[in-house]
Amino acid sequence: MPQPVRQEDLDPRALSLLKALVEQYIRDGQPVGSRTLARAFGMSLSAATIRNVMSDLDDLGLVRSPHTSAGRVPTVQGYRLFVDRLLKPQPLGNQETEEIKQQLFAQSSHSSQDLLESASQLLSSLTQMAGVVTVPRRDYAALRQIEFLPLSGGRVLAILVVNEREVQNRILHTHRDYSSSELQEAANYLNSMFGGRNLVSVREALLRDMLNARQSMDQLMVEALGMAEQAIDPNQKKDYVLAGETNLMGFQELSRVETLKALFEAFERKRDLLRLFDNCLGAEGVQIFIGEESGYTVLDDCSVVSAPYTVNGQVVGVLGVIGPTRMDYDRVISIVDTTARLLGAALKERN
């Protein structure tokens, strides 16, 4: 009775053969046959021997042939094993590191929004795939200043200056009209209390203070706190920056118009994509979803390589690359990793 074959049983030779096969396939996209592989492997083994090994890999579900008489193509599991165990991540070449640095640091006078766009463009142009960067969570940004301006019709314009650079504004609806001086007073109070603290802690403090203030009956203070509460409501649309979707059009793997259409519509809808990337916020370093692993059927023939980026040790966003399953993981991983690190540094510098 034959033993069921398991991945652990794979001897080093089979593994390195798998590695060669995946690399070969990544290079030229054609199913790899035994002859080709023998040549790529250095002629130390005959094609026939390789056929035997490939048959084992096939049984394990690591490779498949699209039809009887074609070569073998890595399956999702094959890629998985490849990236997990066969790929020694090696640091990016100096040349490319420099390029990334230049793009991110060299430009003068741009807001962090521009920085994210640069990063996205960078990922896209370096990998020739689609680059995605989710915008940093503002939750941990430092509140510099808050101001209110009176508008007509019981509305107040709230302005938050965050990180000395970014400005958010929001229109609040209030029960009555306020005069400039009332609003000024409220703003002064809030600035002195909360200036310099991050938005999360401001929010906590706000909620606490509101209770106290309500008891002490200082009406204006209650209202000021209420307005501030509204203004820093964290339910802002999260968003993302995307570049190079059109690069995806070049890959014949994805070229059935149907698939592409679905993919672009997903980009248009944003939500799914955002959720996928949000899931990466928790992870430590580079994360890789291969094919259906992402859980989104639209991305079935795509892989996603992502990494969170941090400012002062706080994870503030995620960036990554979306491309066909058959991508140069080695290179892409390095690029994503480096870009994440450098983007974090660049953001820190600007705050």
Added chain:
Amino acid sequence: MPQPVRQEDLDPRALSLLKALVEQYIRDGQPVGSRTLARAFGMSLSAATIRNVMSDLDDLGLVRSPHTSAGRVPTVQGYRLFVDRLLKPQPLGNQETEEIKQQLFAQSSHSSQDLLESASQLLSSLTQMAGVVTVPRRDYAALRQIEFLPLSGGRVLAILVVNEREVQNRILHTHRDYSSSELQEAANYLNSMFGGRNLVSVREALLRDMLNARQSMDQLMVEALGMAEQAIDPNQKKDYVLAGETNLMGFQELSRVETLKALFEAFERKRDLLRLFDNCLGAEGVQIFIGEESGYTVLDDCSVVSAPYTVNGQVVGVLGVIGPTRMDYDRVISIVDTTARLLGAALKERN
């Protein structure tokens, strides 16, 4: 010696035959043969006669057959003649007008930005093609209020409230730090002088006043005016709102991946597209570019139907639709026209 044939020579019968042909082709996208056309035309003429007429139309360059034994397809000139002389624009059906009204007016509490997005979505969903709306020129919007906030490092945050709804902010670099009260004073002065006037006239007044103030040596006033000048600099990025690019993917006319890719890249680059639409700002009503008429090779197989929209008689932006040359011009023209009118009305209401 045969007379060279000219469009003016076309008798009414030939024209109405051309009309039938174009309409037929728009309907089902197949080259139209003499038999089909005879049937569509009501059997009052035989196929052979129609063949003769079609031959004339061919000589005039109004129709072409893709190959010897296919029917005829309208050329760019054919479409041109069709839309210019054969199409009696008829008002949009009540049902669709209602739909547009609802989408634009019904939604509560949205900024004009949202309104533009609605319009773009609307165009896209109604026509199943790509909808484009350029953002209104702010030049003629009324300045409600201007405020300054001090930042560190010789920077000042300027906030413009326009139209009671929209807020723009900009960081200005100044020679020295200003205190809150100085800035407050400057803002008060500017608000009392310019509040309620549109940005163009504010700008004019500013430049004039700067000369006077410089003479009277009121330093703060000079600086206030200088800051305001910076803040309302009209060289803002113009931008546009786009919806439904993916709709274009459905048309087999555009389905060579190459063409599509170029098209999407054009969307990504924006500039060309923006220039095309900017050219429409001057025109009176609906404008139509067929195929290469647009002057942008990327749009060679596309037509553009656009119309400027106005607020208080002032043209503030352009909207339109991009789709394959073979589109239902009759319908699209009505939709674009109506949407432009209603968008103008909706914008006016919100100001």
Added chain:
DNA sequence: ACTTGGCACTCTCGGATATAGACTGCTAAC
């Protein structure tokens, strides 16, 4: 002078057929 029916000719499209090339799996020998 148009209009019409008829006919030969042309060109495309779809399906069927043949062929070359690329692999595999198996077997038997090393």
Added chain:
DNA sequence: GTTAGCAGTCTATATCCGAGAGTGCCAAGT
């Protein structure tokens, strides 16, 4: 355990063929 060789399988490509659609032209009819 490895290898060479061979039969068998499958794809991709080219080629052919017939059906269908449509034109252009001619000769006859109005």
